[in-house]
Amino acid sequence: MFGERLSAMLCLLVGKYRLSKRLVREALSDLLGVKLSLGAIRDREQEMSDALSAPVAQAEEYVRDQDAANLDETGWYEGKGEGSHHRAWLWVAATALVAVFRITSSRGSEVAKALLGTDFAGFLTTDRWSAYNWYDTALRQLCWSHLTRDFQGFIDRGGEGARIGQELMDERNRMFKWWHRVRDGTLAREAFERRMKEVEQKVGRLLREAEVGAEEKTAGIAKQILRLEEAMWTFVHVEGLEPTNNFAERLIRPCVLYRKTSFGTQSPEGSRFVERILTAVTTLGLQRRNVLEYLSDLLYAHRRGLPLPSLLPFATSTQASLPV
Template identity: 70%
Template sequence: MSPVDPTDARIAELEGEVAELKKLVAALLAENASLRAEVAELRGRLGQNSTNSSKPPSSDPPGTQRPSKPASGRRPGGQPGHKHHKRELVPAEQVHRTVDIAAPRQCDQCEQGLAGRAVEPLRHQTVEVEPIKPHVTEYRCHGKQCGGCGAVSYGELPVEVAGHTFGERLTGIIVLLSGQYRLSKRKVQDALSDLLGVRICLGSISNREAEVAKALEVPVAQVGDAIREAERAHADETGWFEGKVNGRAKRAWLWVVVTAHLALFRISPSRGSEVAKALLGEDFTGFLTTDRWSAYNWYDTFLRQLCWSHLTRDFQSFIDRGGEGGRLGALLMKERDRMFKGWRRVRDGTMPREEFELRMPKVERRVGRLLRDAVVCAEDKTAGTAAEILKLESAMWTFVHVEGLEPTNNFGERTIRHAVMYRKTSFGTQSPEGSRFVERILTVVTTLRLQKRNVLEYLTAAVGAHRRGLPVPSLLPVAEPSQLAVAA
């Protein structure tokens, strides 16, 4: 055998080392790429705020820069020609006391004696509340003893009184303080004591809420039925908590569907499409305005309108991530501004809708092209978001062809805002029974506000009817006589 050349052995050894180093470099490069992606993801999360995500403005850290609106050149406050809002004088027949102040004897300007004719007096009204005292009614049920068996029989309480310590209006006030004004049970207890002189225990407040929740079951169900027949609706959902699991609050969701005169709230452990289908009904055929949440994707895209406020946040997130996606995001923002400028002119009556409809196809095509470019050229997360938006592309423009439909879901978000504040102060509900009260009182209060009806008067009537076993008043809007004449 020929001896092994030391040079060849050394070459083989070095080649093996090079191969190992190549493997190590490849592993390190892969790890570096993974870490870079993770850092980019974490930086993206750290940079999230109300302008580029669904986070509320209240969560923004100090110094967050929001997109500035161009200066209008107008001074702050009411503008010339705007409708004045002021407290109107109470009609004379509702005034409890009148004080007449005699006219002066001499002119305020020239000090000459006043001997001319009297003019209409200036009216000034002050409003005061008399000391509030609870009205207590004592029912004395008289009885007689039976001469035969010795048993004592007493007269029966009226059906609306039996089993109830607190009257109908007071019960309405209790639930209004907790459901509308978001007071905790202890705060309700304090308010009743301080304002009305009524002392009540915490358990009685819970019992009144349960009673009212039961009373409102039928009218709230009627609201749901009416919404399923509506021509257009807005839907939204927000986080909630119901009860506890292993000592921690259990996640739930509060949903709302709202029309011009009706609002329906629902608390559910799910954020899935089955809840949206139950609220709207699978046979719903109206126009539906929502964000891009997948729970609404079962609905016909051509009857759906995406919220452009949410799309604006998506485009801003493109810009904030930078790169090619950032450039495309800036172009999308320009098209967005062009669309809103035209739509506001239509809304204000300075542009005919026909002209707006003629201008929009160019904007639609440019937005579609930019989104498709983002799918191909942008970074992974931006490309993914663009692809998701394109799946619902037609729903971006429904408002262009349907008069009265808005390009945002601001109406739905404003409606659910009160519930968000309720959650922040109450930390949700402790049981399904508590959730039923919250969703029903929110439905009643919001619906009556939309119809400009008195909430306390309705709650008082609802409790009274429930206690007497009568039908509870409806929450559905009553048509004006002129509307009935037109329908006839």
């Protein structure tokens, strides 16, 4: 009763356009004259989730083998009990051409370790959340968007910390001015590295001043940053690394909108569908591949026991490379 293209379109309306099952039913009825029950929509989602299982697992392995990755997480809900939604978290591990999502009840380091794998040895860009502190500081890059907010907090709280915060913001502004010139090719990277030595030294000195002389909260945050001081400057010395985690944050932003309209997922099975369809939609978008064509081809292969098309960047949507 349900062809591959119709099933793929249904799942795309949920996974990319964030429509509820009821809105999907109405959309297909209005646009195509197709009448579906909510149960039929749920069954199509489960079938797509099963079909995506192997390609997503391969995408996870691909991320673990890369030289650099970005990690981020956001709040989620899974299931409901005693009148309230159960708290969960949606994570993303992203590289330039592949992004993998995972929904779990934990925001702890074990999730980050599972996403990256025990053999990951690339550069990792994150915020200061403690779940990432197990990773080698020399291979981390702290997000300067988050550090900017920290420094602004120094200013907003006033006192001696406000002066220090303003000086930190001045150094931050100098750094980004030069960084933008490196990116547009008007400043040589070698010159950037030389100039940044002074910035690195001054920022370190200011953070130490805040640690011992600023107000309690400001001093505490300065102390936390100093524990990861080395990770503030990795991008200066590693070509291709960005100073912010904005890439991962951009990828996870649609998920925040999804959560706000859907209130999360109702079951572990629903979470598996969402994390897998988000992985497919986001990854194919990064590769500029047609999502509807891929999902249709995937279901065609899945239903017939054929090798499954890959999500990896060197594959094409019509070239099967995964066993069922």
